[in-house]
Amino acid sequence: MEDGDGSQLESDSRFISINNTNVNDSLPDDPTQETLLDSSGLTRRHSPMSSSRVTFSEESTERVPLTGRSRTLRPASTQRPSMSSIRTWNSSDFLFSDGERLSRNASEDLTRVPSFLDRRQLSYSSGDDVVEMSHVGQGSSSTGNGLSKTRTKSKKDSKEPLDRLHPRIASLKQTRSLNRMSQMLARVSSRVVNIANVPRVQQEKEEMDTMQTPLPPRTSSRKHLEELYAKRNGAEGMRDFSSDLYTKVSDKLKATYTLSPEIRLEDRSLYIFGPKNSIRLWLHGVLINPWTESIILLLIVTNLILLSIQAWTPVETPEAAWGKSWIDYALLAIFTIFTFEIIARVIVSGFIINPKQSSKSISADSSSNKLNESTTETRYISNAAFLRHSFNRIDLLAVTSFWIDLTLNLMGVHDVRIWKALSTLRSLRLLSVTSGSSTILESLKKSVPLLVNVTFFVGFFFVLFSIIAVQSFKGSLLRRCVVSDTNSTLDNQLCGGYYENGEQHPYIRLDGSEGAIKGFICPSGQICKEVENPSNGTVSFDNIFTSMVIVFVISSVQNWTDIMYQTMDSDFDWSCLFFIVAVIVLNFWLINLFVAVVTTMFAKIREDSSHSAFTLSKTAPILADDDEEWTLQEGAQKTVRVNKLMRIVEETKYVWVLAILVDLIIMGFRSANMSPETERFLSNTELAFTIAFAIEIIIRFAAYLPDWRLFFRKKKNVVDLTLAVVTCLIQVPLIKNSIAFPYLTAFQIARAYRIVIAIPRMRALLTKVLGSAIGLANLIFFIVLIDFIAAIIGVQLLRGNIPSQDENGNDILVRFSDIYNGFVGMYQLFSGENWTTVLYNAMQYENRTISAAAVAIFLIVWVSLSNFVLLNMFIAVVQENFEIAEEEKRKRQLRAFIRKADPIVKTETVINKWNPYRFFKAKPKTLAVASIPSGLILHTQKSRVRDFMHDSDMDKQNKFKDEPIKRRFNVMRKLKRWFRVDEDDEEHVPLTAYMARRHSSIDDTNNGTIVASEPGKSLEISRDDIHERHAQKVDFISAHPNYDAALWFISPRNRIRHYCQLLVPPSFGERTFGTRQSHTLSLVFSSFIYSCIIASVVVACITNPAYQKQYYIDYIRPGTWFWITDVVFTGIFTFEFLVKIIADGFLLTPNAYLLNVWNMLDFFVLITLYISTFAVLLKATVLSRAIRAFKALRALRLINLSSRVKETFNSILIAGAPRIFDASFVSISLIIPFALYGQNIFSGLLFYCNDNGDNIAGKDDCFGEYSTSPYNLDTQMLTPRVWSNPYVWSFDTFRAGLLILFEIVSGEGWIDVMASTMSITGLNQQPRQDATKWNAVFFMVFNMAGAVFVLTLFISVIIENFMSRSGFAFLTADQKRWMDLKKLLKQIRPSKRPKIRPTNKLRGFCYDQVIVKKGWLSKFMTITYILHIITLMTEFRAAPPWLETLRKILFLVFIAIYILDICIKLAGFGWTTFRRNRWNLYDLFIVFGAATTTIPFSFQTRVDDTVVQLQKLFLVGIAFKIVQKSDSLNQLFKNMAASLPSIFNLFAVWFVIFCIYAIMFMEIFGLTKFGQNGSPHVNFRNFWNAMLTLVRMSTGEGWNQIMHDFAVEPPDCVDNKSYLLSDCGSEPWAYFLFITWNVLSMYIFANMFIVVVIDNFSYCYQIAAEFSLVNREQIRQFKKAWAEIDRNRTGYIKSQDFAKFFGKLSGIFEVKIYEDQHQIKSLIDRSKAESLWGSSRQKGVYNIDRIDIRKLKQNIAMINMAKVRERRRTYSHLYNEALLSVERDSRDNEKGISFTNMLLMLAHYKLVDDDQSLEIDELLKRKEKMERVADAVNRDRVKSLLKAIYWYRKHQIMKAKMTETIEAVPEITVELSDKPSQTLRIHTSSARSSQMTLPMSPGTPNSPVFDADQDLSTRASAELRRSYVSDDIDSESVEWASFDANHEMNDQTAEEVLNSLQNNFWHDVLKEMSEEDSQSKS
Secondary structure, X not given: OEOOOOOEOOOOOOOOOOOOOOOOOOOOOOOOOEEEEOOEOOEEEEOHHHOOOOOOOOOOEOOXXXXXXXXXXXXXXXXXXXXXXXXXXXXXXXXXXXXXXEOOOOOOOOOOOOOOOOOEEOOOOOOOOEEEXXXXXXXXXXXXXXXXXXXXXXXXXXXXXXXHHHHXXXXXXXXXXXXXXXXXXXXXXXXXXXXXXXXXXXXXXXXXXXXXXXXXXXXXXXXXXXXXXHHHHXXXXXXXHHHHHHXXXXXXXXXXXXXXXXXXXXOOEOOOEOOOOHHHHHHHHHHOOOOHHHHHHHHHHHHHHHHHHHOOOOOOOOOOOOOOOHHHHHHHHHHHHHHHHHHHHHHHHOOOOOOOOOEEEEEEOOOOOOEEEEEXXXXXXXXXXXXHOHHHXXXXXXXXXXXXXXXXXXXXXXOOOHHHHHOOHHHHXXXXXXXXXXXXXXXXXXXXXXXXXXXXXXHHHHHHHHHHHHHHHOOHHHEEEEEOOOOOEEOOOOOOEEEEOOXXXXXXXXXXXXXXXXXXXXXXXXXXXXXXXXXXXXXXXXXXXXXXXXXXXXXXXXXXXXXXXXXXXXXXXXXHHHHHHHHHHXXXXXXXXXXXXXXXXXXXXXXXXXXXXXXXXOOOOOEEEXXXXXXXXXXXXXXXXXXXXXXXXXXXXXXXXXXXXXXXXXXXXXXXXXXXXXXXXXXXXXXXXXXXXHHHHHHHHHHXXXXXXXXXXXXXXXXXXXXXXXXXXXXXXXXXXXXXXXXXXXXXXXXXXXXXXXXXXXXXXXHHHHOOOHHHHHHHHHHHHHHHHHHHHHHHHHOOOOOOEOXXXXXXXXXXXXXXXXXXXXXHHHHOOOXXXXXHHHHHOOXXXXXXXXXXXXXXXXXXXXXXXXXXXXXXXXHHHHOOOHHHHHXXXXXXXXXXXXXXXXXXXOOOOOOHHHHOOOOOOOOOHHHOOOOOOOOOOHHHHHHHHOOHHHHHHHHHHHHHHHHHHXXXXXXXXXXXXXXXXXXXXXXXXXXXXXXXXXXXHHOOEEXXXXXXXXXXXXXXXHHHHHHHHHHHHHHOHHHHOEOOOEOOOOHHHHHHHHXXXXXXXXXXXXXXXXXXXXXXXXXXXXXXXXXXXXXXXXXXXXXXXXXXXXXXXXXXXXXXXXXXHHHXXXXXXXXXXXHHOOOOOOOOHHHOHHHHHHHHHHHHHHHHHHHHHHOOOOOOHHHHXXXXXXXHHHHHHXXXXXXXXXXXXXXXXXXXXXXXXXXXXXXXXXXXXXXXXXXXXXXXXXXXXXXXXXXXXXXXXXEEOHHHOOOOEEEEOOEEOOOOOOOOEHHHHHHHHHHHHOOOOHHHHHHHHHOOOXXXXXXXXXXXXXXXXXXXXXXXXXXXHHHHHHHHHHHHHHHHXXXXXXXXXXXXXXXXXXXXXXXXXXXXXXXXXXXXXXXXXXXXXXXXXXXXXXXXXXXXXXXXHHHHHOOOOOOOHXXXXXXXXXXXXXXXXXXXXXXXXXXXXXXXXXXXXXXXXXXXXXXXXXXXXXXXXXXXXXXXXXXXXXXXXXXXXXXXXXXXHOHHHHHHHHHHHHOHHHHHHHHHHHHHHHHHHHHHHHHHHOXXXXXXXXXXXXXXOOHHHHHHHHHHHHOOOOHXXXXXXXXXXXXXXXXXXXXXXXXXXXXXXXXXXXXXXXXXHHHHHHHHHHHHHHHHHOOHHHHOOXXXXXXXXXXXXXXXXXXXXXXXXXXXXXXXXXXXXXXXXXXXXXXXXXXXHHOHHHHHHHOEOOOOOOOOOOOOOOOEOOEOHHHHHHHHHOOOHHHHHHXXXXXXXXXXXXXXXXXXXXXXXXXXXXXXXXXXXXXXXHOOOHHHHOXXXXXXXXXXXXXXXXXXXXXXXXXXXXXXXXXXXXXXXXXXXXXXXXXXXXXXXXXXXXXXXXXXXEEOOOOOOOOOOOOOOOOOOOOHHHHHOHHHHHXXXXXXXXXXXXXXXXXXXXXXXXXXXXXXXXXXXXXXXXXXXXXXXXXXXXXXXXXXXXXXXX
């Protein structure tokens, strides 16, 4: 190829690229790389194989890097601009080099891919903005393929200097920013609009490739360019530098390019527009125009902006008619364009049906990015139907809704807002506006299938609870207490009866009839009657729809207790059980499935995509650790030169941290009422600190000199410098005295971050939680964006409908009056706090019923999405940061295994722990050596031998010398470990030492896979070490007899101690010389003690302060029964204590009482019992609150009732305590800065006057009294005006701000506080609604950073702690799959079908129907269950009689069908098989109950309420059968059932904590007066109310308001020395009890349910086909094969049936040696000769059973022998492992192998790779077992070989007798007999046969092992065929007489024969076979 002046370029020349300011004419040394020079002269190297290329056609093609978007370059012709490039561009954006052209045939036809399908980012820098263009072919016509280039060359060579190029290069430089913006716009428009529907996976890959490309340095050095040119061309070529460069550059600048599209449209879209239709072609050209996507993106953004502008101004009434604003016309124009776009896409691509088209697609190779051609089925824009993409369907709905709304408005219908809201849905496309948000959206889409399954499952339970609620409580919320005189309704008081004349009367219905007496009884003067449901009739259980709304409210645990209390007042107290059960099942249990789905699926996405589910970037953690300090950085740091100043900085860094802490403390001394002097002092102090920190940053900057640039490379320095500068600036009087100063104090408070990261434990936790922070930032942006879009929808739906105040004059915060209010409202729903208030207001003020339903659905869907999915994504992102790298998991497993299996004993054993006797000289008994008999063998210990072999005195000296150092080292180690100074606290054992101790070998090349070589020896060593330690203990006790004496004088031989030891087990370890406990006596004694514990707790629950007060009033006497019972219980527990210490000692004994932590707990409880018991003797009424609280601790002993409960208690509250403390400290460190900032901006501004009259402007007007009407009665009352803070919150002091923010962190009360701050008008001014509405930003930010983050932190820490303790966190992905698979397989049970099909015709028919899982009977029953549920849902209040009659008839029909179904199952299965299935028993019970309660009473007018309730219960129970009929619901149900044991253990521990706190609250607050939130239900008067209130607070429902009620102190209460006469609370005790309960119950125990559900859910997604290793259909095939063998339904298969069972397996569990098509029968069928009519025998066809030999040979040749050998090897190992796994009963009779074990064993062979999927200890056991299996396989191979020898000998003898052609017959005697019982014996001689003919091996039909290994004899025959010496077996070396070939050879005979084969031919054959088998294994 020649260049512009005709000279031939060098073959290795490189192209010159001028991109903006880049000029490159250098040649790299490596010809495989291309070098780009940028403006700095530095070079960039790129491999030609790693960069994408675009080919152009002239004489050859060239590589063109594109640079963004510019003008279209084409001649003025009729050709359309190219649609094949991403964007059009200027020729000035790039240059070509003729030397880099790639030759290609000009006639070659290349297929074009649309640009939007094949857009890829090149491996260039972000500054270059290089975009790959699609693969383009040649051709210059408009209908040709690809892109053609027409190049116009200059006719004369220009020799202008380089300076002439500077204007052009400058112009390129000016377009750099435009190119960047163009490139960014191209990417965004591609993600958002995506006209071609490019899969997100492809986009993610391209963006990841882009981000992984390093950013090269840039330079503008002309000198460096000249040096490179001189290096290439020599010094003589420098004179031509300018001219040569100009010539090449000018040629490129003069080139023009013509872009021509390729139109490939096939088939007819909409069955109308063909591929050549001009309209379709024109629309196709418009759509694929590079600017189309960007224009549509701009219109979508413009639409969102216009809607925001339209909703910016608050309105109180609905908007006027359409057309009053210019925005309406702008939106009309936008949607007109959207409509044209949709029509165009439908015409081009079709509407629903895809046009069929097979075309060539161009795929990029992942390794080299080459473009390869392959014929595939590809969907372009032209053949991907419009509705085939989810966002397209949303677009169509939005556009259609707009035109419907416009039509309705033009018709005068303005109050239907649904269509206006739906028209905004196209804005949802903006969720993909960034790569991070797009990644999150794609991750959510991948989670949708499982989310849908879980939604249906949870929704099913929602329906069931809703049905039960309608059946139980319909009409209950109608009843109110009505004042008789004024007929005024008390809205807040529901009732079930009323008092009149001292008698109770039932409530009055709407029709005037009387109901029943129940619930709250209205006092005299009031009547209980049905009026209206709450919230304008929107809150009720009257029908299924409103009931489902309330059930959803209950599941969200927001304001659910208000409805519960109302129901208790209107019905019975036991009604609360429905609500509590609903909360437990729905909120604590089922809804946590969403957490499990999100965390599990996002982890799965992370495993599959190898990148985060929240971001595509792979950056370093935001808190990165270097040698010097923790800095906010990403990437490595350059080494800083250490000087004196730098050392000073390092040594004083903690001094500055302390100074920051002091500064924050001083800030906290500010208050609203501080004096001017105090304010002046604090301001001056802050100024001094500001100056000090400014000096500190100056010193730090000076320490970096002269390399001052290194200072700015640490982002921590940049942050601190910024804070120092800003804090100095705000001290300027002009700023400090302005209103902006309080807001700018955030920069002063921001210094607090240095305190947190200075603490290693906090730093480590934050590093884990935050990670790189990019994923967390992406998630926050995604949530804010979707919240804003939801606010747009909400405003369009509800704007102007909700007034600013309700009918009572209370302000309504969320009205959707403007876009900001809508955003605040949607965020309130996102947080879940008081979201029901928004729901009820929206439904109450909506005029139309349909609109109200639409509003309810919209709000509930948003709450569901935000609370169940979006909030749980925070858990997923934190869990992702906690995740350990896969390569690190194996290492940690290995370390943990080494520590666990290490036989070395810890230095601090039981002998020297708590043992002063180790310092005393031992006095063991001695024995005279002379008296020892000569033949006596003494069994001594290793330790004594060691003492004898070594100098014991030296050892003792060294021991005492090292002990102080060792103790000091241990103390320091513990301190370091606590403060995380020593991060690596794991024991590092040298691997070689471990291998020597464990006798194992570790293959480091296989990811730490361990292969045990001698497991038996390691087990023996461990056992010896245990015995050795026990022997040392025995020796020590023998040397120090008093050490084992209880209380120093009771020896083990004492009779009393003997009896005590029979009663109790040892407190610690095992008794060495004592008596083992008697199981019977110990059981009786422990049962008695536990009964006393329960009784004492019951007494404590009954004898609350209210009971004691009433008792003292009724019975005035000193001794009370409850005090006497306390004395008795104290005596009993004292007796138990004495028994235990007599049995094992108190402290200084081997099994001491206090060595057991649970005994310590019992001892502490016993002390508290003594304190409370003897304190009563002093004076019963003066007990302090602390002593009364001790009474509750007796419930702690309930933990000892179960070992599992103790384990759960230990794992939650003891082992997990350090992590929980860490999380608490981080939470507090986050709250403190916000508290200080809130104090600065809100201090003293929350005061208000309780009179909301218009005449109150501020504090000066708030005096005197005003009239008010309580309960909306007509009576007026005078109330004094009060100027005060709100009831429970303010920011006047740091303490108050910290308290309210801590309460807000729990998610409770922050809406009320935010509303107060939004109404601030100024200091001492009366608040006004939304006066400072932007203050809400502070609380929304704090809620996101505080409540959401803290709750997520606790949940994540609890999950991580549980996973770490269980080891699950250290499992690799394959190991997790194996564990999940094991859980799934262990759940499966064998089919419970009858042994044989019934012979009776009717029963056989029934059998055939019931055994089919998806047969017509099953489908019919599924439909029946669905109809049953629908019929249950039709119940509602005031239903017409005909409907009730119809429902009764339908239920009778359904019950008849259910009875018939049971009869069919009984007839088909029989009773024995029927009762084995629990579902069948459930059917029998529930249908029988429904029949007995329905049929007899169906048409009776009066039925007892108990019967009615039982009938409803049974009918609802039948509906639960639908779970069995759905695979996904059934699997989820099994998952929930599998978690029941863990749930019960958790509830047991939680119940104990409930009892403790309930007793404490009763004793301390049992007589406290009611506060604003107190009621007959919310108090601690008795145990029932205390437990109910604790349940409420466990869900976080108003716990802080109740806390403030019980913090009442004098003078607001009556105080008395006697607590029985005082109604005061206690502020310290209230804060302590309520806050600790909130942390324990709400943050720990409630979140433990998440851990349990996640732990049991992980295997549940195995039901999804895309994740499963085995599906249900494959399991059914396995169960079917098992049932055919196990006909007795024992659950076991015996060894003689193994071969038969393996032959019946199919699918994924198939283990046949030959595939079905290669079986003999199949080969014969496929090799049948084809007989033609009238033709003779075909040539080559032999009449052997009509088999065509040629076909048979062809079919046999198709067998893959390598695969067959591998399958045979698998079969042999499986068969022998099954033999080894056979179980036996107590009589040593064979039971066989169980169903589960067989399934797990097959999984090892067919589903998983043991080396990758098994944990180390499990893998060791597996390897050990497989060694035994391999030995068995080898043993069988030897047997088969010997049998081959035998049959070969027999054949030779028989052949010799028949042919009589053998010259030298061996002296062989064969004893044959016709009797099968006699044996065949062979006597050989050394004679040899001169010739022999090998027959085919006949096989051994009696041996299944021989059949499996038949290839061994075949290989042996092949060896014999190659040699004459095959029978070289000496008769003297083997006793052939003992070999019976007709029976199985025993192992002894096989070993004898094998030993005789040494040093002969058969030994070599065996060796060769073994080597071949080893090679096949490897």
